Amino acid sequence: MKPIFDKKGLHSFLSSDKGKPGTLGLVPTMGALHQGHLSLVQQALSENSKVVVSIFVNPTQFNNPEDLEKYPKTLEADLALLKSVSEEIIVFAPSVSELYSLDISSKSYSFNGLDKVMEGAFREGHFNGVATIVEILLTLVRPDKAYFGEKDFQQLQIVRKLADKLHFPVDIVGCPIVREPNGLAMSSRNQLLSESIRQRAGIIYKTLHAAKCMFGTENATKIIEYVKGAFHKEPDIELEYFQIADTETLTPLKRKQENLKYRGFIAVYAEGVRLIDNIALN
Numbered sequence: 001m002k003p004i005f006d007k008k009g010l011h012s013f014l015s016s017d018k019g020k021p022g023t024l025g026l027v028p029t030m031g032a033l034h035q036g037h038l039s040l041v042q043q044a045l046s047e048n049s050k051v052v053v054s055i056f057v058n059p060t061q062f063n064n065p066e067d068l069e070k071y072p073k074t075l076e077a078d079l080a081l082l083k084s085v086s087e088e089i090i091v092f093a094p095s096v097s098e099l100y101s102l103d104i105s106s107k108s109y110s111f112n113g114l115d116k117v118m119e120g121a122f123r124e125g126h127f128n129g130v131a132t133i134v135e136i137l138l139t140l141v142r143p144d145k146a147y148f149g150e151k152d153f154q155q156l157q158i159v160r161k162l163a164d165k166l167h168f169p170v171d172i173v174g175c176p177i178v179r180e181p182n183g184l185a186m187s188s189r190n191q192l193l194s195e196s197i198r199q200r201a202g203i204i205y206k207t208l209h210a211a212k213c214m215f216g217t218e219n220a221t222k223i224i225e226y227v228k229g230a231f232h233k234e235p236d237i238e239l240e241y242f243q244i245a246d247t248e249t250l251t252p253l254k255r256k257q258e259n260l261k262y263r264g265f266i267a268v269y270a271e272g273v274r275l276i277d278n279i280a281l282n
Contacts (some may be wrong), residue, residue, distance in 0.1 A: 001083045002089040009268045022049025026143035031055040032072040032188030036178035040147040055093040060106040061129030106132040131162050145171045151185045153278045185277045208279040211264045215281040220244050220253045240267040
């Protein structure tokens with residue numbers, strides 16, 4: 001499995017298949033692949049005749065330079081994992097200069113408020129960076145379907161809005177969260193945790209699940225207080241935020257409406273590593 005490192009090579013490879021029957025799937029990743037990524041790849045393979053997996057640590061979506069520096073880069077291991085799934089996967093692993101040339105900056109987008117809450121409130125400019133690289137990849141690959149994990153649910157909704165605003169003829173597919181045995185959502189960042197904290201971080205999903213159980217009978221204020229209390233007892237895991245929001249608009253819940261769907265969203269710090277998760281509440 002030889003990765004393609006440049007836009008010209010990718011275009012040449014994809015052009016050779018132009019006009020042939022079948023569909024093309026895209027799985028954008030930042031590498032450090034795990035079973036969560038592989039579940040996206042497997043779904044893409046089951047639904048398309050060809051699949052491109054991009055591996056690119058995108059600098060414009062990191063508002064903390066130290067976070068970018070610490071992000072794991074494991075290309076050889078990633079290629080071996082992908083090869084174990086299928087040798088037919090097309091891997092696109094460009095350099096920063098290949099995609100951004102000399103201007104390593106993000107474009108400015110409007111997402112009708114989807115980017116102003118939760119992650120957007122704590123990571124200024126993050127979603128402009130995400131949207132910039134997704135637009136680049138969708139323009140280069142021109143897939144029929146693109147696959148994103150629901151762990152980054154806010155990102156998923158923003159990518160859907162991006163594709164709609166820019167009139168990309170692509171189906172944005174959300175894929176279920178894959179969890180470790182203790183419930184911790186699989187993330188490339190998990191490998192930065194010590195084993196003891198990685199096990200204790202199961203409290204994130206345990207607390208989300210408890211919030212889901214409470215949602216039918218308790219109001220948002222009581223549920224939020226419960227979540228804060230749960231993490232107050234965990235000295236090594238610091239709660240950044242817990243928010244209940246409308247699934248479609250991501251508007252924070254004030255009063256439940258029977259015809260709307262809600263999710264609980266959470267972000268914590270453990271050993272300086274930022275972890276996010278979410279759960280459908282109804």
